Amino acid sequence: MLSFKNHSNLANHEKSTITRSYGKFKTSELFKQASNKPTEVVKLITFMETFISNHWFDEEELPTLHNLLFHYSRIEQADLNYPIIVRKGTNDILDGIHRLAKAALSEHSTILVQYLDDDDLVLCRLEE
Numbered sequence: 001m002l003s004f005k006n007h008s009n010l011a012n013h014e015k016s017t018i019t020r021s022y023g024k025f026k027t028s029e030l031f032k033q034a035s036n037k038p039t040e041v042v043k044l045i046t047f048m049e050t051f052i053s054n055h056w057f058d059e060e061e062l063p064t065l066h067n068l069l070f071h072y073s074r075i076e077q078a079d080l081n082y083p084i085i086v087r088k089g090t091n092d093i094l095d096g097i098h099r100l101a102k103a104a105l106s107e108h109s110t111i112l113v114q115y116l117d118d119d120d121l122v123l124c125r126l127e128e
Contacts, residue, residue: 085113
């Protein structure tokens with residue numbers, strides 16, 4: 001039987017990174033910075049742009065059935081008790097797309113959020 005829980009793209013958070021147009025960030029540092037921030041309850045509609053944007057697929061990772069099932073598995077496993085991490089002022093989700101998807105599929109109207117500002121992100125940025 002195929003397993004979608006141990007996908008090759010799923011890295012240990014200690015080693016994983018998140019890349020955006022404004023920098024590359026160490027995931028564990030994002031979690032560390034977010035742990036010092038208040039948790040807010042935010043309406044899902046706030047992230048409408050995320051629902052119509054491509055966050056998982058590109059030229060290297062195509063939307064094959066295998067990759068779709070991998071993300072479906074991640075959505076099923078997502079724990080909504082953990083807040084998503086969002087760049088303040090942009091609503092760019094740095095961590096938590098699968099939790100956002102689970103909240104939407106579960107028909108929640110809100111989600112827990114911790115915002116990081118650009119000063120926080122400087123502390124998490126990796127040198128290029």
